[in-house]
Amino acid sequence: MELFSRGRLIETVVRRAILILVLAFFITPVILIVLTSLKTRLDALASPPLWIFKPTLENYVHIFVSYSFGLYIRNSFIAATGATLVSVVLGTLAAYGLARYPFRGSEGVSYWILSLRMAPAIASIIPLFIMLRTINLIDKSSGLILVYTSANLPLVIWVMRGFFEDIPRDMEENALVDGCSRLGAFFRIALPMAVPGLAAIAILTFLFTWNEFLFALILTSRSAQTLPVAVLLFMRETGIDWGNMTAAATIMMLPMLVSTIFVQRGLVRGLTMGAIK
């Protein structure tokens, strides 16, 4: 079979052209937002849109000064980091237990955990709202962290279990024979080997929590309000302040833009709950 026939060349050219269009389709809206965030108020409202303009950071300054954007960034950061830490710690431990020491009902437990991912947020939001209200955790970061942890645990457990099951048991068994405790075997042998998967799932958990909207919308009002909900603020004024809003949107996209490079490895696994490796 010839590799460099004319047909092959045309095929490659057409294919590359299509792929470039596809990539352009996916990335252009994002670039648009970033560009608009650098325009002055006047330029942003220009119609037809300006392609050449003088960039300015005034929108970014404005949202921090007039909209207390720093508070929202802090809240989102606290919620995301807190939830990620707790769910990764608890989830990895649980995953190890399920992978290495299965018991009679463990498949059932695993499937129950899987089923949690299916539930629509709206179904649990009402009782969660009332529960948090009762223990006075509404509009507090700790309340949010609690709720987000329960939302992220199923994914962490399910994916980390897959990773642990992929690691051969020999080394841990040797360590146990040598007198190591089970927890010790976990920390010193299994955990270090699971670090790449752990890193990926931690980043994914952070991103999911950072992006979460509904729980934040209902469970916070002013003190613990996170970025996704804060974005609505720019819409309640008369008309929409596009310069400010695109600046806010750009900042919100930063963690994702920074971390996508690192998530590549465990991404598909994390997205499909470990079904596809």
Added chain:
Amino acid sequence: MDRHPSRTFLWPAMLVLLGLTIFPFVYSLVLSFNKWNLSDRTATWTYVGFANYVGILTKDPYFWSAVKVTAIYLTATVTIEFVLGLVIAFLISQEERFVGLIRTVIVIPMMTTPAVVGLIWRFMYNPELGMINYFLGVIGIKGPIWLGDPSTALVSVMIADVWEWTPFMILIMLAALQSVATEPLEAGVVDGASRLQLFRFIVLPTIQPAIVVALLLRAIDSFKTFDLIYVLTQGGPGITTQVLSLYTYKWGFKFFEMGYAAAMSYAMLIAVDLIATLGMRFVTWQSKK
């Protein structure tokens, strides 16, 4: 051995999960058999039996409209995303060099905050300032008011969804395509099979489990869509984009009829459960063949 070791590892996570999932579900269930308006400070729970459920199913035309909108939304977006995803993944799989770069770029739409995706598309759909009408204008078409016109609103929202989630399909399909073993393919080529035959008899069976997983996950997530539509249209204009999750939200947090909303969210739960169970049954049935 005094205590099963998995308990030591498992219980902290279980505690959190049980407390924050089982309890709310039981609470929700009980609440759905009562009437309770949260905004009325003096109101308490009033037992009404199945009245909420009966009301939803027989006396609430908006419920069925929401079901219809959700069904259209789900079927259209998942189908388009699947087809596009498979085709684009196939094209990418033919590349040798730029795959890593392509994957990194492609991930962006689906990792962006859905609320922000809503913002992005609100900006693009803006009749005066948006890119879409601008480009349409350049080629001489007067663009509609995408999000404000009842006849185009749903399509507009669906396009935004396709932009956001096709990458999800692409990634999964790509991983599946890349896992197809080369020997059967090479053997097929030697035997003189056409590309289409290769695809139908070798590639397709291998990637079928991945297709099912991808479709299932995407269907469930599509059913649950809230953030995107909330930011884009809030369910409007009128009720043309009001999906079930938005309608349930309205009852709970606009009208504050918690019992009714709880019943509706249970209806949603049952629907998701059906989709998931049917899907899983299909998967296990397929894998046994």
